[in-house]
Amino acid sequence: MSPVNAAGLGDPAAVPLARAGLGARLDARWLLLPAAAMLLLGFGLPLASFFVRVFLIDNPAGEMLGAFAEVLGSPVMRSAMLVTNGIALVVTLATLLVGYPVAYFLSVDRSWRFSLVIFCIVVPYFTSVIVRTYSWMVLLGRNGVINRALLETGLVEKPLPLMYNKPAIVLAMAYVLLPYMVLTLFAAMRAIDPSLMRAAASLGASGRYAFRHVFLPLSMHGVLAACLIVYILALGFFITPALMGGPSDVMIAMLIERAAEVTLDWRLAAILSLVLLAATLLLYALYFRFADAKRLLQGI
16 A cells, blocks of 8 residues: 555545545634734733834934843842842742642542642632732731731730741742642643553552652653743732832832832833843743643643
């Protein structure tokens, strides 16, 4: 049999089927048009118009190059970049340490506890970030629930400084971003063939050994994807650091808000926005380069 016939393309009856499959794929692409149009009108055009006006119309190119060098080399910008990346990194590690065991439990459990844990993760996910941030402020404030409980039990003599510092920011941001970590890891772990663990056990491997040498390496693509997602989201956080951070905990998003709303320095806001956008696009490129998105979707 010739290669053409072996592939089924030499059969006249297979030609209409191949054309029908191609037509179905082309028809499916039309379903992307509403989402693409919404993304273009709601995000692409306003963003392009803003940058064109600031960089090309209101300011000459030579001045903008000098402004970029001045802003990126300023101590305030360097401090904000260090604080932003440091907080994002700590939040990512914290959510990974908490979220990996939870995701592993969800991937192996099928009892009523599975539904309970999913409920506890998904319900906060659909709650407003502002509501969740204010709830942490009620808990951690100087006259909050935790300090009042400690004072009434005599464990402390004065309220503890639980608010307006980096630990408070990390705690609140990790709580907000934990569902992204857990759900992404859960999708990756569900795609792992459970027969591999049974095969390792049948060969005499203990549960701990099989997890460390079989399950954990196979879940690393999910760990990478989840960490990149959480890190990208943490870079652009504004509400939680603004409400729970101190004077030294200024992130890039907070500088953009001050430049646009307080000082009305649109050029500075545009430069900072472009820096944050470039960092986000770079991380997304790394995500799609190293994270197997199709494999993650198989676990959903």
